[in-house]
Amino acid sequence: MFSARKKALGEAVADMCHHQQGSHGWFAFHECLGEVAASREAAGLDRLLASLWRSRPHISDAHTITLLGIAVRHHLLEHSGPGDVFDPRLPLSRRTSALTDLLERRGDVIARHMESYSNSYTGARRFLLPQLVIGAFADRFAVPGVRLLDLGTSIGLLPRQLNNEAVFRRFAPDLRWHPAAPPYRSIPLEFVCGVDRPPLPTLDWVRTCHGPSDYYEQRFEEVLWSLEQSERAGRDVRLRPLDLLDSPGLAAFLTDHRVNVVTCNFVLYQYGEDVRRELVRTVTGALDAPGLLLLMDPSHALARQGCAVHAYQDGSTEALHIADVSDAHFMGDVTVHPDMGVVAGPEAYR
Known part of the structure; x- marks a missing residue:
């Protein structure tokens, strides 16, 4: 073997x-x-x-x-x-x-x-799509308060960046949507938390996860800038150690905190298919309604550029393929698929 x-x-x-x-x-x-x-x-x-x-x-x-x-x-x-x-x-x-x-x-x-440890690479631009999709989801289904959990959060940058228009405006122009992006909306955040496998990664570890090149130095500088811009929001973001493979512990956390939106970005590729299915089943079964699980994972197991974006709603384990992104560092093109309309409303796919 x-x-x-x-x-x-x-x-x-x-x-x-x-x-x-x-x-x-x-x-x-x-x-x-x-x-x-x-x-x-x-x-x-x-x-x-x-x-x-x-x-x-x-x-x-x-x-x-x-x-x-x-x-x-x-x-x-x-x-x-x-x-x-x-x-x-x-x-x-x-x-x-x-x-x-x-x-x-x-x-x-x-x-x-x-x-x-795990690969805790943290991209400063990856919040762009969750910002728009979660905002559209909350608007379409009249969610009064989004209680969000970010799985595999690393240093918690993505949840800190949500609703930060200054950070959004800096990076959004480098992402081209086809046929169109959902409009920017402020997410009605009520509870924001990130969890990751203990021990929680440090900023030094995240820096090591960026490749030894000028290109990755630029990406890490974007992380540092975003952390500075999101410092105030970071005070309201809770970071907790939690192994995502602990299904009972994860389900209990979701129900105890009445989480209704979960993001999981560039995490599931780290595991085999059976583990991925179990995590989706655990999360969708424990979300408050109306619930949303938003997944972004690299295409072709990191052998090629790009990532695929899937969503799960209302306790279903059936994936909605809502978009593909040409570059996993979120510079390039977003191709919107018809399933985006299920999550964000029909106007998102016009």
Whole structure:
């Protein structure tokens, strides 16, 4: 079973090397990881994977790959180690040798990071779509108070950004909607909370989750700016540790706080299909009516650009495919699908 799973991981790495945005920071690592995974001299990687898959059996290949890159980068930054594995200017053989050596010597430490944390990449632009969709949903169904929970919230940036028109105005022009976007509305927020797998990620960890490149430095600067702009709102946003795989705990939290809107962005790709179905079932079964679960997840398991947006309403586990976004960093095009009209009203699809 281990060899079959490792083979699948190697195939996923090879696919990710063809990502259109590979040059933005992670391509050099993915390229040498593929070489290490295919090597017969990869004892360090094998031990790390065996440990990880015992402690986190439901982790997806895409999440394993991204989390390994983040954990390696975090370790090198923490210990001021050379970043050869991330330097595309170096020969592949040198990068591969550096990664093989690091995993052999420090694989146990890197594995512990992977067992404790997740990919907590935080995009400052990803709130743009939830802002419009939740606002339209609340207006269409006359929801007097939105009680919102953000699953896999990282540092809680998205819930803090909601209803911040200054942040919205900065980023919204870079997103083109086809045929049209729902109009901007203020969401009648009554309760706002974010939860994530303990321990909650720090801003330093989030920075490590941004690739080592100028492109990702710009994205992280947007995060810092958005945090500053949303400082006042952040005082009203509660952040709580909660493992999303704890279905009874999650259901109890939803019912205890009478949550009627849940956002879950770039989280479910981290798990296998059975876990995804269970989370949808748990959330939709516990939401106050009228309830909305809004999911955004990368297309093609991070091997290609873009993300798909789905919604679930009124306790149903049937997905409504409401939109596709050409770039998961929310710069580019949003293609609106007819199901958007179910959530946001028919005018949203005219």
